[in-house]
Amino acid sequence: xxxxxxxxxxxxxxxxxxxxxxxxxxxxxxxxxxxxxxxxxxxxxxxxxxxxxxxxxxxxxxxxxxxxxxxxxxxxxxxxxxxxxxxxxxxxxxxxxxxxxxxxxxxxxxxxxxxxxxxxxxxxxxxxxxxxxxxxxxxxxxxxxxxxxxxxxxxxxxxxxxxxxxxxxxxxxxxxxxxxxxxxxxxxxxxxxxxxxxxxxxxxxxxxxxxxxxxxxxxxxxxxxxxxxxxxxxxxxxxxxxxxxxxxxxxxxxxxxxxxxxxxxxxxxxxxxxxxxxxxxxxxxxxxxxx
Amino acid sequence: xxxxxxxxxxxxxxxxxxxxxxxxxxxxxxxxxxxxxxxxxxxxxxxxxxxxxxxxxxxxxxxxxxxxxxxxxxxxxxxxxxxxxxxxxxxxxxxxxxxxxxxxxxxxxxxxxxxxxxxxxxxxxxxxxxxxxxxxxxxxxxxxxxxxxxxxxxxxxxxxxxxxxxxxxxxxxxxxxxxxxxxxxxxxxxxxxxxxxxxxxxxxxxxxxxxxxxxxxxxxxxxxxxxxxxxxxxxxxxxxxxxxxxxxxxxxxxxxxxxxxxxxxxxxxxxxxxxxxxxxxx
Numbered sequence: 001x002x003x004x005x006x007x008x009x010x011x012x013x014x015x016x017x018x019x020x021x022x023x024x025x026x027x028x029x030x031x032x033x034x035x036x037x038x039x040x041x042x043x044x045x046x047x048x049x050x051x052x053x054x055x056x057x058x059x060x061x062x063x064x065x066x067x068x069x070x071x072x073x074x075x076x077x078x079x080x081x082x083x084x085x086x087x088x089x090x091x092x093x094x095x096x097x098x099x100x101x102x103x104x105x106x107x108x109x110x111x112x113x114x115x116x117x118x119x120x121x122x123x124x125x126x127x128x129x130x131x132x133x134x135x136x137x138x139x140x141x142x143x144x145x146x147x148x149x150x151x152x153x154x155x156x157x158x159x160x161x162x163x164x165x166x167x168x169x170x171x172x173x174x175x176x177x178x179x180x181x182x183x184x185x186x187x188x189x190x191x192x193x194x195x196x197x198x199x200x201x202x203x204x205x206x207x208x209x210x211x212x213x214x215x216x217x218x219x220x221x222x223x224x225x226x227x228x229x230x231x232x233x234x235x236x237x238x239x240x241x242x243x244x245x246x247x248x249x250x251x252x253x254x255x256x257x258x259x260x261x262x263x264x265x266x267x268x269x270x271x272x273x274x275x276x277x278x279x280x281x282x283x284x285x286x287x288x289x290x291x
Numbered sequence: 292x293x294x295x296x297x298x299x300x301x302x303x304x305x306x307x308x309x310x311x312x313x314x315x316x317x318x319x320x321x322x323x324x325x326x327x328x329x330x331x332x333x334x335x336x337x338x339x340x341x342x343x344x345x346x347x348x349x350x351x352x353x354x355x356x357x358x359x360x361x362x363x364x365x366x367x368x369x370x371x372x373x374x375x376x377x378x379x380x381x382x383x384x385x386x387x388x389x390x391x392x393x394x395x396x397x398x399x400x401x402x403x404x405x406x407x408x409x410x411x412x413x414x415x416x417x418x419x420x421x422x423x424x425x426x427x428x429x430x431x432x433x434x435x436x437x438x439x440x441x442x443x444x445x446x447x448x449x450x451x452x453x454x455x456x457x458x459x460x461x462x463x464x465x466x467x468x469x470x471x472x473x474x475x476x477x478x479x480x481x482x483x484x485x486x487x488x489x490x491x492x493x494x495x496x497x498x499x500x501x502x503x504x505x506x507x508x509x510x511x512x513x514x515x516x517x518x519x520x521x522x523x524x525x526x527x528x529x530x531x532x533x534x535x536x537x538x539x540x541x542x543x544x545x546x547x548x549x550x551x552x553x554x555x556x557x558x559x560x561x562x563x564x565x566x567x568x569x570x571x572x573x
Contacts, residue, residue: 162417162421165410165414165417165418165421168407168409169407169410169418172407172408172410173405176405176407177418178390178393179369179399180390180393180398180421180484181390181393181394181419181421181422182390182418183388183390184388184390185388285409
């Protein structure tokens with residue numbers, strides 16, 4: 001039974017990674033850049049909940065809505081100020097700018113909140129569920145339910161709506177999409193907005209699961225989620241979901257059965273192995289270069 | 292896209308236009324005036340003056356590297372011109388982005404096919420109709436508030452367009468899996484779906500066999516007649532160019548060296564020189 005409960009908490013952790021990985025993969029697919037500041041949006045989202053609930057005394061629901069709104073505005077603003085002027089610059093300049101934005105957000109949080117970790121409010125008050133011998137944490141169930149709903153919603157949005165189709169068109173051939181009358185700027189703005197909203201939700205679940213948030217909290221899940229996106233095939237939306245969930249499960253099972261200290265090494269080892277066998281990731285598209 | 296009336300500029304027709312007589316009394320759909328672009332120190336296109344009638348089929352020919360595709364890239368604002376002006380339906384396109392120019396009524400195909408290969412044929416056409424589909428985000432999520440109606444209308448129009456080219460049966464296929472000729476046709480359908488006033492075709496007959504080329508010529512004529520739009524095409528297949536174009540521009544080293552009817556072009560010594568070289572002195 002402990003295997004099953006480890007698996008479920010792995011799935012729950014993995015679906016948080018998947019939410020963050022979706023932001024990486026969508027931005028990569030559409031804006032063709034690696035937004036390394038994405039992980040820090042999680043931290044900003046979590047801190048917003050802390051401030052709203054602990055300091056301002058707002059109800060948890062309002063805190064969550066506020067956190068999503070702030071992250072969306074911040075993500076779109078970062079894109080406008082830091083990335084948009086570099087749209088036609090070499091990818092390396094954009095990458096370095098993204099790292100710069102990441103440090104900027106971390107330092108800002110350090111100035112405002114200090115270096116000690118703040119405790120995350122109890123936004124979910126669900127009791128653990130007992131199924132026979134199996135005990136499932138309330139947070140795990142809530143995380144799984146919400147992330148599954150979000151992923152289904154996102155898949156429908158991408159496949160069914162006009163904006164979703166425009167996003168797929170831009171990710172396949174930006175210039176051709178633009179000549180079909182699709183505004184690339186608008187599409188990129190929407191992508192950053194969605195990515196940041198997903199990150200803020202991830203921040204919420206991350207805070208609820210671990211209980212403490214500090215200025216650097218976002219960087220490790222951010223990097224893991226980036227790994228998950230590459231693992232699943234960067235640019236592919238189902239790939240990010242699959243990669244995130246697998247990564248979480250592997251990490252949790254490695255912690256439970258092999259070694260807590262080695263769990264990260266095992267996760268990255270699996271990544272190296274997958275990329276050796278399938279360089280484009282699990283669901284990555286094959287690039288046919290015509291000669 | 293709202294264009295203020297004050298932005299509308301009318302310039303007199305250049306005397307060297309190649310607009311057919313029946314179009315003479317109508318304003319040209321596309322005009323360029325002294326258009327030029329430099330890449331660093333290299334002048335790729337220079338002093339380009341064009342005027343294309345609203346229902347004209349116009350050919351743009353020239354040896355390889357003459358700057359023909361660069362002209363298309365200028366007309367669709369993929370490149371911003373270094374000099375000169377472009378008037379699309381009387382409106383200046385200066386400073387507009389590609390998607391804005393598309394909304395103003397210009398559509399194109401590409402020399403090497405650039406379909407959205409992973410999407411279905413139908414979705415490719417619907418992408419072309421992006422700016423005519425007015426469904427809000429909310430209504431597309433809730434599937435209410437006229438969403439179904441708008442979707443149905445778009446679907447019907449897309450199907451009609453595909454039908455026009457005998458491709459309606461292929462609508463659920465993945466675009467990338469179609470045979471080459473069908474992909475070329477689909478690119479034209481997708482461009483037409485943007486509801487253009489002028490359609491630019493970049494080497495539409497490339498890689499086609501003679502019977503496919505004949506069908507393409509027929510299709511280009513039908514597009515003009517049915518949709519009442521102008522067509523401008525870059526092509527190396529002289530049978531096609533001479534067969535359907537009413538006016539032809541010959542480009543060499545980025546400048547127009549000749550304009551006229553197919554017969555005038557065929558007899559023009561400058562054109563023959565550009566294509567075949569100078570006659571040897573006896």
